[in-house]
Amino acid sequence: MTHSIKIAVEIKCQADLVFELLTNYELISIWSGDEAQFENFAGGEVSMFGGWVTGKVLGIVQDKAVTFTWITSDWEEFTDSVVNYTLEANGTNTLLTIVHNGFPDISERDAHEAGWYDYVLNPIQEYLMGLTEYDE
Numbered sequence: 001m002t003h004s005i006k007i008a009v010e011i012k013c014q015a016d017l018v019f020e021l022l023t024n025y026e027l028i029s030i031w032s033g034d035e036a037q038f039e040n041f042a043g044g045e046v047s048m049f050g051g052w053v054t055g056k057v058l059g060i061v062q063d064k065a066v067t068f069t070w071i072t073s074d075w076e077e078f079t080d081s082v083v084n085y086t087l088e089a090n091g092t093n094t095l096l097t098i099v100h101n102g103f104p105d106i107s108e109r110d111a112h113e114a115g116w117y118d119y120v121l122n123p124i125q126e127y128l129m130g131l132t133e134y135d136e
Helices: 015-023 025-032 106-135
Strands: 003-011 045-048 053-061 065-072 081-090 093-103
Touching: 003 106, 015 025, 015 065, 015 081, 015 093, 015 106, 025 106, 045 065, 093 106
Parallel strands: none
Antiparallel strands: 003 093, 045 053, 053 065, 065 081, 081 093
16 A cells, blocks of 8 residues: 655745746755756656655646656665646646655655655745845
């Protein structure tokens, strides 16, 4: 049996910028503070958090959705899990839904659920707040 996470958050910026923040390796490196690679095409390589996460892009729809495999260097005998980002414009905001399927156990699922906030969503919000403060 595998385990899943579903997180939906509203981000205060346009979908095209949210998409770039999630798929542009230079921006990922900035908000994560670590090396990243994200090739924006099906079959493209993914590496984040200094190589702790690796995977392959399974599908991509510009400014709307991305699906990619996700495996951590901690999972020695486990196959890839799958992450799906879905972006929906909501005025000047974007509803981002993250579905992450295929955890080997509940403890990994729970750790990753906290990790999505601690290492992805909160750093992206902090990055965006810095842009807003700079623009004012």
